[in-house]
Amino acid sequence: MTRYKCTDNTLSRRALLITTALFxxxxxxxxxxxxxxxxxxxxxxxxxxxxxxxxxxxQVKVHDVQDTSAIRRRNKIPDDYGSCHSALVEGYALEGHVPAREIKRLLRERPAAVGLAVPSMPLGSPGMDGPAYGGRRFAYDVLLISHSGGADVYQKYH
Structure with a gap:
């Protein structure tokens, strides 16, 4: 059996197979x-x-501020759709307790929109669903906010 010497310019067969398998x-x-x-x-x-x-x-980067209304205005979310926190993800605004499933859908579909909002703080929405809330759940809508300031239901939760 012939053995090949590995030099700086060549890969051993094992290294080549591992690299190819992991690529x-x-x-x-x-x-x-x-x-x-x-x-x-x-x-x-x-x-x-x-x-x-x-x-x-x-991954989440958190900014603690005394008032989120200035951020909401900067993110172009009308006050009617306000909640307790505001966020940005890849150029889209998020307002309130938006489910991860809808954020991922938004990033997949990439609609021409400002972003998503869950107005107020509905019980049963993510972050409003723990034991502190007694397991109560209310129906709520995730809204797609348009550049004109209007909104359409993006997803209903029951």
Whole structure:
């Protein structure tokens, strides 16, 4: 059996096989999407939503602010659709307790829109669904906010 000496310019057959086998896996790995969140420092449901996003595979960068209304205006979310925290993800605004499933759908579909909102703080939405809320759940809508300031139902939750 002939042995080949590995030099700086050649790969051993084993190294070549390992590299070839792992290359498809490396191409599948995608960096986590970052969601940037503005919330007040004492809001428990905001902290729960951040934790929920992290558990759903997002990286989260948190900014504690005293008032989120300026961020909401900067993100072009009308006050009628306001909630307790505002966020940005890949150029889209997120307002309130938006489910991760709809964020991922938004990023897949890429509609011409400002972003998504779950107005108010509906019980049963992500971050408003823990034991502290007694397991109560209310129906709510995830709204797709248009550039004109209007909104359409993007997804209903019952």
């Amino acid at each position: 498809p896996l490396a191409s599948l790995a995608q960096p986590a999407v970052t969601v940037e969140v503005w919330k007040t420092p004492t809001c428990g449901c905001c902290k729960d939503w951040v934790k929920y996003l992290q558990e759903s595979g997002f």
